[in-house]
Amino acid sequence: MNNFPKLHNATWPGLVGKGPDSEPVIPFDSLLKMTAAAEVNGVKFDGIDVGLLEPHFDLNNPDEAKKLADKVSKYNLNVGSLVAPIWAGSAMGTADQRKTFVEMVRKSCEFGQKLKDLGVRHYGVVRIDSAAGVHDWSKDPVGNTKQIAETFREACDVAAGFGEKLAAEGEICWGAMHSWKHMVELLEMVDRPNIGFQADMSHTFLYTMGYNAPEHRILPADADLKNRETIKAALKTVTDALRPWTIDFHVAQNDGSVFGSGSHDKTGRHCQATDPNGLLDIAHDAGYWLRDENGQLTKAFQHICWDGCMFPNAVMEKQQTWNDILAAMVKVREAHGWKG
Template identity: 55%
Template sequence: MSSNPLPKLHNAMWPGLVGKGDGPGQEPPISLERMLELTAGAEVNGQKFDGIDYFLFLPHTDPNAGDDELRKIADLIAGYGFNVGSLVAPVWGGTVGDTAMGDAAAREKFLEAVRMACRIAGVFNKHGVRKYGVIRIDSAEFGVEKWRQDPKGNTAKIAETFREAARIAADHGERLAAEGEICWAGLHSWRAMLDLLEAVGMPETFGFQADMAHTYLYLMGYNSPEDALLKPGYSEDEFYAAYEKMVDKLRPWTIDFHVAQNDGEVHGAGTHDKTGKHCRADDPNGKLDIVRCAGYWLKDAKARGIQHICWDGCMFPNATLEAPATWNAILDVMLKVRAAHGWNA
């Protein structure tokens, strides 16, 4: 393994929450404490995870929590030797936020969720457990049907909301990253995402969060066939030509990066449906050479302010999340990504 100290290697806490719940057929959430234990237990050749990325919502965190409660959470995380990196703002309707594409009241709720996330970030920063990372958002408009009624107008409305959110973040010394995922209106294809980033036009404060599982489906044109860069049955040469084309467009905006695997399926669980299926790092059906594909995104990553990368395994079954072998395989591939594409301080 390379001795590169950067980027730091993080594990996401939200796989213990996303797609979990008390509805029919849903598995129960996994507590923050248990997710931390599982992450801390992973070890490959004496190397371990450096930190976590964190979803600011119940049951892991009350976004309305007071400073004392947040400092206790910071102490808990630091007790495992972890840093906190990127934070996920609770921007969705039914949490504390609402759609960025909605009316004035809905958009104000969206912005209030960003303010909450910035406040929590400030507590973690002052504590010392958080030294890098961004705040992640999306449009909180699930599905593309309503967006398609007026693509230009709706993209402009989302961009206006995002600009105001970016100004709020800048006032707190934070940067925002919009999650590229096919389920979010206006962020559902590589072309729509690029149009939105350019419409916001605040690259110092507002950028892109690339997830390898989700961006694979960008290539195939799910939810946006007109933007497809590949057809089923593609060759390896066709894949990498298309992958490079897509990444070259989005990489300059990329300020947060998730290592992940995808088997080409659209998947969902609970209230989080019709999105990219995250697969185990060693899934035999995975479509991606994880280390090679990560390299396309990590070119010049240091210059874009990226100091860590995060594994995302959303909507894994609880039995998979509870298996130590899952985390050792994930850490192993993360170390290989850093060995191939990392850098010194």
């Protein structure tokens, strides 16, 4: 049986799109319990990826990492990638906002180092985005991209001091990251060895459709989205461009539409793993990211994670949801895994 990549669940879907203007936040402990309880033919999740966001986490609490380590150890889980809460600042904002952005990256890397020292984190990256909207970015695309790149370079230098890599998530709601071509341009401009791309199968599928960047769309507006060959060709174009940068990977499903809830801007809709309207063949299409252009495994990351943001709480609080997710993850590993 393949035991790599390790299979992780994400805990930030309990936070993203939730809150006072939406549904209540799902407690971290509830998400952890359901993750640990999921099982498919004797296979369980190996770990979790976590968003270091309040109210799940308080990065100003020096005991927070130890509390997390104790919780995951109790369930025989590990921690992988971390989401830095950089939205208190902005990579494209004022000097103070950019300083705050870098400081939140520093705090996240420090937190990750503590988890390593506590023996519960052996792989994974720190995830960032520009924390800037597409509309604001479009007022000065050249100048704003340069400023974002400069902030990212500062963040990379800080992360390097902790031995961390930063992964920029390609999502259509983040300025300078909202199309596949803009994403490549930004990564090349940052020019640091410890930055890469975090691919999410739902968000990156929206890249092919040109949401927020119609000039970079790959699928024509009248494309038949039921035609798998059409979708496969579009996915190949995106993955050929971004796979060399990819250091973190989210398995997900998408139906070709955008969605936002709470205060989160619209981005690629995360569908349930069993959604009949999903346009992706999850196990097959994950291979575009996990294998190179010659079909060989890249082994570029030791774990993969499921991302399912902005599901209703009624869905997320059902144990069967997590069993279905794990089943999809297992199929990905069976198709593209390896023995470590």
